Amino acid sequence: MATIYIDNTPFEVPTGKNLLETCLTLGQDLPYFCWHPAMGSIGACRQCAVKVYKDENDTKGKLFMSCMEQVRDGMRISIVDPEAKEFRAHVIGWLMTNHPHDCAVCDEGGACHLQDMTVMTGHNYRNYTFDKRTYINQYLGPFLNHEMNRCIQCYRCVRYYKDYAGGKDLDVFAAHNHLYFGRAEDGVLESEFSGNLAEVCPTGVFTDKTLKQHYTRKWDLTMAASVCHHCSLGCNITAGERYGTLRNITNRYNGEVNGYFLCDRGRFGYEHVNSVSRIRKSLVRSNLPEATDKYTALQAAVQLMRQGRVIGIGSPRASLESNFMLKTLVGEDNFHHGVSDAEHDLTELSLKILRESDARTPSLREVEKADAVFILGEDLTNTAPMLALAVRQAVRQEPLLEQVSEAKIPVWQDAAVRELVQSEKGPLFIAVPTATKLDELATQTYFAAPDAIARLGFAVANIIYPESPGVRGLKNNDLHLAQQIADALMKAKNPVIISGTSSGHEAIVKAAANITNALVAKEKSAGIVLTLPTSNSMGLAMLGGHRLQSAFEAVENGYADTVIIVENDLYRHASEGAVTNFLKSCKKVIVLDYLHSQTTEHADVLLAAGAFSEADGTLINNEGRAQRFYQVYPTIEDIQESWRWLGELGTIVAHDQISWWHGYDDILSAIVKEHPEMKGIEMVTPPSDFRIAGQKIPREPHRFSGRTAMRANINVSEQKPAEDPDSPLSYTMEGYRGQPPSSMIPFFWAPGWNSNQSVNKYQQEVGGHLKGGDPGIRLLEPDTSYEVSFSAAVPEKFMPMDGHLFILPLHHIFGSEELSAQSASIQERIPEPYIAINTDDALRMKLYEGQLMPFAIDGQLYQLPVKLSPTIASGTAGLPVGLPGVKFAELPAWAILNRELQWKPQHQTTF
Amino acid sequence: MFSLLRSMWLTFLHAFHKRDTIQYPEQKAILPTRWRGRIVLSRDPDGGERCVACNLCAAACPVDCISLQATEDEHGRRYPEFFRINFSRCIFCGYCEDACPTYAIQLVPDFEMGEYNRQNLVYEKKDLLINGQGKYHGYNYYKVAGMAIGGKDKGEAENERPPVDVKSLIP
Numbered sequence A: 001m002a003t004i005y006i007d008n009t010p011f012e013v014p015t016g017k018n019l020l021e022t023c024l025t026l027g028q029d030l031p032y033f034c035w036h037p038a039m040g041s042i043g044a045c046r047q048c049a050v051k052v053y054k055d056e057n058d059t060k061g062k063l064f065m066s067c068m069e070q071v072r073d074g075m076r077i078s079i080v081d082p083e084a085k086e087f088r089a090h091v092i093g094w095l096m097t098n099h100p101h102d103c104a105v106c107d108e109g110g111a112c113h114l115q116d117m118t119v120m121t122g123h124n125y126r127n128y129t130f131d132k133r134t135y136i137n138q139y140l141g142p143f144l145n146h147e148m149n150r151c152i153q154c155y156r157c158v159r160y161y162k163d164y165a166g167g168k169d170l171d172v173f174a175a176h177n178h179l180y181f182g183r184a185e186d187g188v189l190e191s192e193f194s195g196n197l198a199e200v201c202p203t204g205v206f207t208d209k210t211l212k213q214h215y216t217r218k219w220d221l222t223m224a225a226s227v228c229h230h231c232s233l234g235c236n237i238t239a240g241e242r243y244g245t246l247r248n249i250t251n252r253y254n255g256e257v258n259g260y261f262l263c264d265r266g267r268f269g270y271e272h273v274n275s276v277s278r279i280r281k282s283l284v285r286s287n288l289p290e291a292t293d294k295y296t297a298l299q300a301a302v303q304l305m306r307q308g309r310v311i312g313i314g315s316p317r318a319s320l321e322s323n324f325m326l327k328t329l330v331g332e333d334n335f336h337h338g339v340s341d342a343e344h345d346l347t348e349l350s351l352k353i354l355r356e357s358d359a360r361t362p363s364l365r366e367v368e369k370a371d372a373v374f375i376l377g378e379d380l381t382n383t384a385p386m387l388a389l390a391v392r393q394a395v396r397q398e399p400l401l402e403q404v405s406e407a408k409i410p411v412w413q414d415a416a417v418r419e420l421v422q423s424e425k426g427p428l429f430i431a432v433p434t435a436t437k438l439d440e441l442a443t444q445t446y447f448a449a450p451d452a453i454a455r456l457g458f459a460v461a462n463i464i465y466p467e468s469p470g471v472r473g474l475k476n477n478d479l480h481l482a483q484q485i486a487d488a489l490m491k492a493k494n495p496v497i498i499s500g501t502s503s504g505h506e507a508i509v510k511a512a513a514n515i516t517n518a519l520v521a522k523e524k525s526a527g528i529v530l531t532l533p534t535s536n537s538m539g540l541a542m543l544g545g546h547r548l549q550s551a552f553e554a555v556e557n558g559y560a561d562t563v564i565i566v567e568n569d570l571y572r573h574a575s576e577g578a579v580t581n582f583l584k585s586c587k588k589v590i591v592l593d594y595l596h597s598q599t600t601e602h603a604d605v606l607l608a609a610g611a612f613s614e615a616d617g618t619l620i621n622n623e624g625r626a627q628r629f630y631q632v633y634p635t636i637e638d639i640q641e642s643w644r645w646l647g648e649l650g651t652i653v654a655h656d657q658i659s660w661w662h663g664y665d666d667i668l669s670a671i672v673k674e675h676p677e678m679k680g681i682e683m684v685t686p687p688s689d690f691r692i693a694g695q696k697i698p699r700e701p702h703r704f705s706g707r708t709a710m711r712a713n714i715n716v717s718e719q720k721p722a723e724d725p726d727s728p729l730s731y732t733m734e735g736y737r738g739q740p741p742s743s744m745i746p747f748f749w750a751p752g753w754n755s756n757q758s759v760n761k762y763q764q765e766v767g768g769h770l771k772g773g774d775p776g777i778r779l780l781e782p783d784t785s786y787e788v789s790f791s792a793a794v795p796e797k798f799m800p801m802d803g804h805l806f807i808l809p810l811h812h813i814f815g816s817e818e819l820s821a822q823s824a825s826i827q828e829r830i831p832e833p834y835i836a837i838n839t840d841d842a843l844r845m846k847l848y849e850g851q852l853m854p855f856a857i858d859g860q861l862y863q864l865p866v867k868l869s870p871t872i873a874s875g876t877a878g879l880p881v882g883l884p885g886v887k888f889a890e891l892p893a894w895a896i897l898n899r900e901l902q903w904k905p906q907h908q909t910t911f
Numbered sequence B: 001m002f003s004l005l006r007s008m009w010l011t012f013l014h015a016f017h018k019r020d021t022i023q024y025p026e027q028k029a030i031l032p033t034r035w036r037g038r039i040v041l042s043r044d045p046d047g048g049e050r051c052v053a054c055n056l057c058a059a060a061c062p063v064d065c066i067s068l069q070a071t072e073d074e075h076g077r078r079y080p081e082f083f084r085i086n087f088s089r090c091i092f093c094g095y096c097e098d099a100c101p102t103y104a105i106q107l108v109p110d111f112e113m114g115e116y117n118r119q120n121l122v123y124e125k126k127d128l129l130i131n132g133q134g135k136y137h138g139y140n141y142y143k144v145a146g147m148a149i150g151g152k153d154k155g156e157a158e159n160e161r162p163p164v165d166v167k168s169l170i171p
Helices: A019-025 A082-095 A113-121 A156-164 A194-200 A264-274 A294-307 A320-330 A341-356 A364-368 A385-394 A397-406 A414-421 A437-441 A450-464 A476-491 A506-521 A537-543 A548-556 A576-585 A642-652 A664-674 A756-762 A839-844 B002-014 B056-060 B095-099
Strands: A002-006 A009-013 A049-053 A062-065 A075-078 A144-146 A171-173 A180-182 A206-208 A222-227 A236-242 A245-251 A282-284 A310-313 A372-376 A428-432 A444-447 A495-500 A527-531 A562-566 A588-593 A605-608 A617-620 A625-629 A804-810 A835-838 A852-857 A860-869 A876-880 A893-897 B039-041 B066-072 B078-086 B105-107
Touching (some): A002 A019, A082 A113, A144 A194, A156 A194, A156 A385, A156 A414, A194 A206, A194 A245, A194 A264, A282 A294, A294 A562, A294 A605, A294 A642, A310 A548, A320 A537, A320 A562, A320 A642, A320 A664, A364 A495, A364 A527, A372 A450, A372 A476, A372 A506, A385 A437, A385 A495, A397 A414, A428 A450, A428 A476, A444 A476, A450 A476, A476 A506, A506 A527, A548 A576, A562 A642, A804 A835, A835 A839, A860 A876, B056 B066, B056 B095
Parallel strands (some): A002 A075, A310 A562, A372 A428, A428 A444, A495 A527, A588 A605, A804 A876, A835 A860
Antiparallel strands (some): A049 A062, A222 A236, A236 A245, A835 A876, A852 A860, A852 A893, B039 B105, B066 B078
């Protein structure tokens, strides 16, 4: 700790930080542009100048850029010094000489860092009387809008895009005062993290293009804390609504999970909520017209439930509450996970590993601090994108720890650090079936069939800890690689092993667990990260339940005849034939969902459930962190959360437990009572009767406009605002105006800080944890009571089969996930279906790029264009999972190649 | 006694003064041009809608009686998709006019807005938009803004240089 004097007031501050972040942590308002807490300082914009005095007798002082100056004990600085203030006002005056007169039509307006800083410095009138510079804009794809005129040349975009996120196609061009930030030519930005540019850019050069289509100022949005539903990492988001439709997603800082950034799937996948395939009215098929009101639908559903023997099928994308409610309603014995059996087993295995392992599963922030990473079988950029971004930071750790600390350069001195480190990278080993975007960072990559990947993993574990089972018949090259990996992991202080379920291969996950256990046995503080298929896969696994196959069998054997399916398109989890057969053999089908799908077509009663922005619930992410998402806006009566529908059904049929639950909090306490392991989820957020100074927390900013006109076209007499029984948030702008508890911050705002950069004011220290702790409660911590056990399931060597291909699942960030694939902007980025085949194999089989190849997996026929891949192992092929038009098959699986296969074009329904 | 007679005399004299009362509604009052009455949306000198749907009027409105939604034409010109003022809430404070960066929203000298049915006091864009520039002549926001719209490309606004040639190194 050091004492510094800011304007003669002493403050106790930690050493090692720069002056700017220290001042911001202390709550001082100091303008800045080029500095970003996640990216450090480069001292480019000259905006954060302060006066630094030699000692208490020095009255003159010197101007310093606070972001470039390290805190020293006894330092005396002044922020309010007239010379410093004038300097800052001049700098912003210069930055604004070419800034267009655009605020009224600029999407950033009202949430603009440049606006905030201009007001903060007091620069009111443009003194520059000459002409303004202009630029031609570029087309940058469906996600971002480009308006180069507004640029203030702070370099944040390229520093983020290239240095932080590893993008290649955004750069700075031209020279002197003609600098141009964009692509070499018009085109779609390639990075999966490009959407963050909208938040990184301090002004409106890069703005959210999806927001532009239904533009709303930040102050006009009804916002609430939410959690991303598009992968298992559970990034924190803020969702904003106006006039009944969801308008945008912005980052909600969580120091442990996503930090300042989101991936494009998370940021732009929200449009599925507004999509045309939404279910907005409940349907009863026996009625005419089918669309009906809530009470008729409830009655119809209750009638079906009373007549039949009911089983329930849950969903990994439904909240914990909805799944638990279904489980209670149909009974534990009749509750099935709506996922394929392979996925079921893999998720259970992952949960078992995390429960019983001595190794901790690190959060994303901890992964960023890892100094050696070994990835087994996961294409992170496509299955858990933010984890890939974390790995990109992790490879910088070793050089940072070794060279930079040796050279006594503080890590926030970004330019100096990058100059010193150059392209040096820490150990990262990737063993995957085919090339991934992270390969460029890897020390070594290993492209092989899943069995070979698992064998490599087992070998590494064996080398680290000889008591773990060994692998026989490993080739010399592979053995050498295993040795290299083992050495790197042993040398590191915080090695992290990353694997997951996307490969569909149990042995890979087991191998990853073995390595971690081996490292722990050697008393290393190793971490294991396992990615899961869907947002609440972990929650579903923790609830427990039967396989989907047993649901099929229950109906086939006549044990049950009525099924309740909650937020699940079964066609994405089992083969088409099996599901159709199942749904047809069910006497009655009740479906609760918010998007029309092939499954909802079979529903006798379809209840309109709320999408993530219309529901309250809890998700448990892949590290076992329970996080609450709040309803963003009130819905019409016909749409409600699945757990509320099921609760009402339970109350009508007088279920002995459900009838006693009144509201959200009761469900949480029931979950905890039933599942002691989940103790803590009732404390993720304050209970619904929580108040600050007797007031609720408003979802709307105090500048929210149009209250008395929004619905005046329907009725000039204003309605009473909707009430939220489930949370301490109100749907209005009235309520407590201070900072709410960190888990329920509806939006970031501080006086003078309208943009998202106001998050500074919510953090304990800038870039650190939120005040009151980061949201979410981890339910899984290392348990030393279990004996370390090593899996001995070492697979045999992979042997190609003649006339067959071993089909591996390939994932795509855009398209493989069910919900985001319904989003209009994401749809523009979904690749065409293909089958990836090894180049040599293709040559042998006389296949050329683009040729249609017919094949069959488990009796299901496919015909897809061939895509040649030099990296995929011979004898295997990659099939993109979940893309529209690619039918489900449990992968990996053997496919029969039949060149003479009769292919009858079939009508395909896509939604 | 005197004061009583004097008062009566003065009152009598008023019978010959010029009348302040006018025979409204047969005779209309002459209002100052800055009178804050009915709100209109004006057009720029080229006949285009001046309103760019920036939402500042709505934010400034102390009774929150303005609501609108922004949209864009195919050339990127922003305009309100709908623009609604609930005059049954309006207090005619004129803050919206002060906040407007484009002179689009203006309060005009007209107060004859009485209705029997309150619902009729909800004005939509078709009721608000006039075919003229209103009080402020000559101003065309898009001629000074940096955005390119139909008929005005980058660098063609007032006080703008032609677009930068990124490939040039000449100072």
